[in-house]
Amino acid sequence: MSIRVALVGCGSIGRTHAAVILEQPELELVALVDPVPQARDSLVTFLAGRAEPALFDSIEQALATPDGDADLFVLATPSGLHISGALEVLEAGKHVVIEKPLDVDLRQAQQIEAAALRAEQNGQLATVISQHRFDPASQVVAGAVSSGRFGRVTSAIATVSWWRSQGYYDSGDWRGTWAMDGGGALMNQGVHTVDLLLWFLGKPVQITGHTGLLAHQDIEVEDTAAAVISFESGALAVLHATTAAYPGLSASVQLMGSLGSARVDNDKLQYFHTAAEQSEDARMGMQGEWNLAGEELASYPAEVVAVADPTVYPVGHARQYRDFIEAIQQSRPPAVSVSDAVNALACVRAVYLSATLGKAVRFDDVLSGKYNDIEVRVP
Missing domain, CATH: 3.40.50.720 (NAD(P)-binding Rossmann-like Domain)
Structure with a gap:
């Protein structure tokens, strides 16, 4: 039917x-x-x-x-x-x-x-x-986290380093406004990366953020944002988003743990390694060696989706x-639930609130509505 x-x-x-x-x-x-x-x-x-x-x-x-x-x-x-x-x-x-x-x-x-x-x-x-939760690279990393292959996940670095010209913002009166865009680089360009970060690391506890309008003009929102986030697991993450990285670099999430690490860059699994694949006692580390990203992807059991034109x-x-x-x-x-999307949106707002107030904010306070009356801005 x-x-x-x-x-x-x-x-x-x-x-x-x-x-x-x-x-x-x-x-x-x-x-x-x-x-x-x-x-x-x-x-x-x-x-x-x-x-x-x-x-x-x-x-x-x-x-x-x-x-x-x-x-x-x-x-x-x-x-x-x-x-x-x-x-x-x-x-x-x-x-x-x-x-x-x-x-x-x-x-x-x-x-x-x-x-x-x-x-x-x-x-x-x-x-x-x-949709990026369904990329093979993201699925591999999420699976390794949930099965404990990385040991204790200790930290992550998530960045969206893109470029948007002044003409991009000038092309519509609604662009770069709080009312219609809801934010700048972090909301518009970075929200998918925020979603992946929360999927990998879990629920945030506290967020300290800074925002700036550094390479554009005549817009209300930020073109650069940076934040440090602590999670319930104890893990720490650095979150960064910008539309002021000429001529445009990549979006990536790098995840580090006590038994392994991985990096997803532009939706591709660029690095993957866990201690189970290395028998030596790597007391001082291996400096990015033993990259097994290819082997991990080769065993990925994703359903092949027939697409008439994959460029569409x-x-x-x-x-x-x-x-x-x-x-x-x-x-x-x-x-993917609606609650997952609410958490990603709350994390973005927490960064904006922290930047506006000049102090760390607790994630639960953002969700509970404690800051509902605060109008966020670029300091």
């Missing part, structure tokens, strides 16, 4: 989702929802010969007609509109996939979380796109869709 899908938002990320949906045999794209006719028409052209979805201006309109009354709604709208769309879909009793970030506002994200938890009791599922979208999106389809079929929770 096919799962009927309505795609909400027909822009560039909507096209990415449409391409993924078409590749899943269990999914049937039955509706496109967007108040902008030109956006809908452009996506219809892209879909020509592969799907003939009904067209709607709003979720409400789609839900009111048999053609648009889908089983699953995919929200590919601007982040600030996720709150209204998610609540409407969940209240209608539908499954929902939400593009990341969950929202630009933590309080709104927590409203979605509460609605998703209530919906779970009725068998409705919700997930937030975190990240394969991680397809793998996450596979997980969500199976979750619906098996009545189990998806691999």
Whole structure:
């Protein structure tokens, strides 16, 4: 039995989702929802010969007609509109996939979380796109952490060292604003890396952050952020994000433990080693030798996802869709929950709060709403 899908938002990320949906045999794209006719028409052209979805201006309109009354709604709208769309879909009793970030506002994200938890009791599922969790490199590292192959995980370094020109920020009045972007380099470019960091290391305890606007002008948000994070496990991490690293370097997470270490760079497993693979007593270390990344990836048991054109979208999106389809079929929770996305958003806000207040902040205080009335800014 096919799962009927309505795609909400027909822009560039909507096209990415449409391409993924078409590749899943269990999914049937039955509706496109967007108040902008030109956006809908452009996506219809892209879909020509592969799907003939009904067209709607709003979720409400789609839900009111048999053609648009889908089983699953995919929200590919601007982040600030996720709150209204998610609540409407969940209240209608539908499954929902939400593009990341969950929202630009933590309080709104927590409203979605509460609605998703209530919906779970009725068998409705919700997930937030975190496609990099499904990259083979990320899966290998997460598996090694959970099985203890790295021993005690002691620390990590996560960095997103990218470049965005002044023209990028000048191209739209909404770019670089707190209201529409929710933040700068850390929120827009770094949130996926934050998600991986929390997936590998667990729940944060305390965050000390600094932000700056160092290479751009006429924007409200940061182009550079740096933070130190302590975790419940005792591990420490350095988090860094910038759009002021001309001409653009890589995004990476380096994980270190008492029995092994790994580095994921630009979604590739660049280094992997654990003590089990080395019989010598390496008292002074091996300085990056015995890299077994290739052997680890060769044994990776990931399902091969058939993709008509792998340049259209990240394969991680397809793998996450596979997980969500199976979750619906098996009545189990998806691999990525709305709460996971809330935690990533709370971590980003904690960095901004720490920078604004000039002191360390506790993660639980951010989640509890202690700082809800604080307007974050770039010092």
